Amino acid sequence: MDASELRAQLEALHPESFGWALACSDPSRAESVLQQSYLKVLEGRARYEGRSSFKTWFFGVVRNTAREDARRAIWRKLRLLPQEEAEQVSRPPAAEDALFASDLRRAMERTLALLPRRQREVLHLVFYQELTLEEAAVAMSVSVGSTRTHYERGKKRLRELLDKEPATRDLRRAGA
Amino acid sequence: MTYDERELKQLYQAMREEDARRAPGFAQSFRALPRHARLGYLRAVAITAVLAVFGLAIAVNALRRRDVQPVVSVPPAITTHEPAPAPATAAAELTPPKKSVGPRRKPTVPPISDWTSPTASLLDLSNDDLLTTSPSLEYKSAHLSD
Numbered sequence: 001m002d003a004s005e006l007r008a009q010l011e012a013l014h015p016e017s018f019g020w021a022l023a024c025s026d027p028s029r030a031e032s033v034l035q036q037s038y039l040k041v042l043e044g045r046a047r048y049e050g051r052s053s054f055k056t057w058f059f060g061v062v063r064n065t066a067r068e069d070a071r072r073a074i075w076r077k078l079r080l081l082p083q084e085e086a087e088q089v090s091r092p093p094a095a096e097d098a099l100f101a102s103d104l105r106r107a108m109e110r111t112l113a114l115l116p117r118r119q120r121e122v123l124h125l126v127f128y129q130e131l132t133l134e135e136a137a138v139a140m141s142v143s144v145g146s147t148r149t150h151y152e153r154g155k156k157r158l159r160e161l162l163d164k165e166p167a168t169r170d171l172r173r174a175g176a
Numbered sequence: 177m178t179y180d181e182r183e184l185k186q187l188y189q190a191m192r193e194e195d196a197r198r199a200p201g202f203a204q205s206f207r208a209l210p211r212h213a214r215l216g217y218l219r220a221v222a223i224t225a226v227l228a229v230f231g232l233a234i235a236v237n238a239l240r241r242r243d244v245q246p247v248v249s250v251p252p253a254i255t256t257h258e259p260a261p262a263p264a265t266a267a268a269e270l271t272p273p274k275k276s277v278g279p280r281r282k283p284t285v286p287p288i289s290d291w292t293s294p295t296a297s298l299l300d301l302s303n304d305d306l307l308t309t310s311p312s313l314e315y316k317s318a319h320l321s322d
Contacts, residue, residue: 011202018199019192035205105194108187127188159178162187 001048009054010038016129020059023124024066027109037065052138056131059139063121111161119154122147 001009010017017037021030037058040046046061048054112120118140125136137147179187 014202014205015196015199019195022195031200031205038205102194104187104190108191123184124188127185128192155181155184158184162179162184 003042006041006048010041010058013055013058016055017058017062019128020124021062021066023112023121023128024063025069029066029069033062033066033069036069037062040065053135055129056135056138059125059129060141063139063141107165111158111165114161115154115157116150118142118146118150119157122150123154123158126151 018030018034021034021037024030025033037046040061041048041058048057051057112123115123121140122133122136125131125139126133131139133147133151134144136151137144140147142150
């Protein structure tokens with residue numbers, strides 16, 4: 001796959017990749033993690049070999065980059081690395097549901113933060129990214145059996161937590 | 177009432193739509209910022225390496241100072257008839273040698289046969305030969321004949 005094909009694939013996946021970077025890392029670091037992942041791919045430090053779909057392979061790269069970035073957080077705290085500021089440009093959301101969506105986003109972030117990391121990741125990959133469990137296993141670099149276990153436990157725990165979260169009940173009532 | 181899978185997916189899709197509105201542009205994400213981050217990481221690694229080399233040099237130097245101890249030979253309390261040792265030699269014995277890199281030097285100890293008592297001069301007598309020689313029979317017979 002040459003550079004132009006790689007860039008085209010990455011551009012097509014960009015919104016979903018950003019969502020995955022938000023789920024894998026600290027939200028304030030998501031754009032930086034995504035940029036580092038792009039750089040890895042374009043500089044050949046991460047090579048796509050066709051063993052899985054490009055999306056699941058790249059999601060694995062983003063996940064590994066997020067973990068490396070988290071490990072380097074201590075260097076940033078010691079001021080040995082520059083404090084990067086991700087410049088995020090957001091288009092103004094639709095006026096009628098902008099506030100509601102923000103409350104929902106915050107509520108989901110609060111709820112998901114209470115789940116173990118693996119459960120949080122597999123639920124995101126299945127419900128947000130609409131991957132199968134097999135594809136999620138590739139992106140997370142774990143076995144399909146482990147992925148299924150994390151998925152079932154994560155779903156059960158998420159339901160318990162959402163029952164106590166008022167913001168998500170509003171969405172339910174709106175959809176009913 | 178617990179959430180079914182359709183409702184869970186609905187929540188996630190709402191999040192996805194909001195994230196898509198907030199996501200930065202793809203072209204914007206190709207700024208040089210990640211390259212600066214790599215330089216910063218290299219800087220952190222370089223600083224750590226320099227500090228490690230510096231610490232190693234301090235540790236090696238401290239070990240070398242401990243191994244090389246100054247050698248000060250104690251001059252023996254000797255009073256002999258022999259001429260006094262040359263001042264240069266005495267000075268050399270009293271002066272500690274310069275510190276040099278090498279194995280530990282043992283202090284020089286004169287042999288015990290060279291030692292004499294400090295009060296030996298008190299025993300110097302004019303007729304020392306009486307004490308150092310034993311009387312002979314020829315001497316006694318001469319006196320008896322008188």
